[in-house]
Amino acid sequence: MSMDIEFEKNDFEENRYSRLELIPWWNQELLHNSTVMVVGAGAIGNELIKNLALLGVGKIVIVDMDKIEQTNLTRSILYRMKDVGKYKSEAAAQSAMEINPDVRAICLNSNIVTDIGLGVFRQMDVVLGGLDNREARLAINQSCYKVNKPWIDGAIEVLNGFARVFVPPGPCYECTMTETDWRLINKRKSCALLTHDQMLEGKTPTTPTSSSVIAGIQVQEMLKLLHNDRNLPTLAGKGYVFNGLTHDSFVVEYQQKEDCMSHDLYEDIREMPWSARTVSFGDIIEEASRELGGSVVIELDRDIATTATCVCGHKKDIFNTVNRLRGKDIVCEKCGKSMQFEAIHTVTADSDFLGRKLFDVGLPLYHIIAVRKGMKYIYYELSADKDEVLGGLFE
Ligand SMILES: [Zn+2]
Ligand SMILES: [Zn+2]
Structure with a gap:
């Protein structure tokens, strides 16, 4: 039925976004006026940025400090052979604007833990994470909470993955951290003083298929958060867990920790x-x-x-x-x-x-x-x- 309606439309009435705008709650202008930061331009980051560009999210900030290697090319739709050796953030921003000239993408060639001021987070509508380490997740989490911004984390390993949505003042990433997470983060910190460069290399086995599944869920959640006046159900305070071997998936709900250190809010x-x-x-x-x-x-x-x-x-x-x-x-x-x-x-x-x-x-x-x-x-x-x-x- 809906197909018939589409075919009857005159071509000159259609624009790039016409099929998206058939979605009853869709607001393309809102997306065009939105500012979204993507932290990490690896396997997940590529899929996140690709989706943002296709959807016409108007302003995209890409944070990554690594350069493109040949091994990235199996999981990175935004990079080509000629990009090997360039900064990921720069090549990703360039590709995003080629995919859709309506978007403005900039790169911050920076370390998320040390180099991104809170003022940057304050300008964002949503922050998306495509990261491979807890230290960076914790840094994003604390920054987002201070300036009251939602962030959506993604993680993949081989065929599996999960996507988690953290919206202040609800449960945050730190609320979900276990003692093992803390042990690993502290180990990483002490190692960082000695062999920082080696530790920075993410060597987790990943595939372009699991990254596209998880990044798809992340961006879909972002769309719902941006359309927050439409009362759509979201994963706020929850995580989507995906088993790529069986294709089972389920949603977990997180509890807020009373003594969590990340719930600092900068009010005035x-x-x-x-x-x-x-x-x-x-x-x-x-x-x-x-x-x-x-x-x-x-x-x-x-x-x-x-x-x-x-x-x-x-x-x-x-x-x-x-x-x-x-x-x-x-x-x-x-x-x-x-x-x-x-x-x-x-x-x-x-x-x-x-x-x-x-x-x-x-x-x-x-x-x-x-x-x-x-x-x-x-x-x-x-x-x-x-x-x-x-x-x-x-x-
Ligand atoms: Zn917390
Ligand atoms: Zn000495």
């Missing part, structure tokens, strides 16, 4: 004409003291290593976020041993590095900085960085 965000490159800790303390009155504390969302000390007595300044430290950064120049470092995550008016710029100690551009007096918090967004980070989306 001020857009400040500041850049991480030029604003100092002292500037922020000064502004916050004026606003809140009296002595204030900057509460950083990550540790900053300040100084390192060696058993031989040698000392040196580090001033970098701990999550950016590599083994070589804490090797003693005098004796070659690994040094112990001190780290802080708060800054007050009597700190001895008030003059340092945020970017110079490893904080990302377009970040949001929490400051408190007693239990009262305010959050300053470094909004002057928006153009440098996301400007390409609005060209």
Whole structure:
């Protein structure tokens, strides 16, 4: 019946999206006006980005720091032989815009754990994950919760996979983590200091078939979240589990953990004409003291290593976020041993590095900085960085 209706339509009335718009709840304009971030441009990421481009999602931000290798070509619809050696994020953004010139895709050639400021997350409608490690998932989870954005995780192994939907203030990724997950994440962190580059390589066996199944579910969930005024059922707080050997699938429901550390919400965000490159800790303390009155504390969302000390007595300044430290950064120049470092995550008016710029100690551009007096918090967004980070989306 519906086929007949389609065939009777005049060709000149149709556009690229006409068949999608036959779906009663579909809103193509809404999709065109949506901004979605895809983290990871590997097997799942390729399928996610392909789907977003086909559907005409207007603004796509692609985050990945790896380069394309020949082995990626069996699972990556967006890459060709000629792309081997290029950055995944760049090639993926290019392909997305070739698939559909209506979309604007930009690449952030960055590490999701260390380099993407909260201001970026705040601009997104939904975040999609195509990742192979828990550390990155946890970083996305914490960032999304702080700025109240839903994110949809995907994971595959051989023929199996799952897709999970996390919508604040419901159960989050950290709520689902088991002791084994924590053990693996801590092991990975300690290894990261020694052999970060080796650890970064995802070597999980995957197929283009399981990635397309799981990414399909993720994007379908995204569509429902974006059309949130249509009251469609979603997987919020739940996970879809797919067994590729039997083609059985089922849905699991997650419970919120009372003591979960990821449920931080940044409520009162001020857009400040500041850049991480030029604003100092002292500037922020000064502004916050004026606003809140009296002595204030900057509460950083990550540790900053300040100084390192060696058993031989040698000392040196580090001033970098701990999550950016590599083994070589804490090797003693005098004796070659690994040094112990001190780290802080708060800054007050009597700190001895008030003059340092945020970017110079490893904080990302377009970040949001929490400051408190007693239990009262305010959050300053470094909004002057928006153009440098996301400007390409609005060209
Ligand atoms: Zn949680
Ligand atoms: Zn030494």
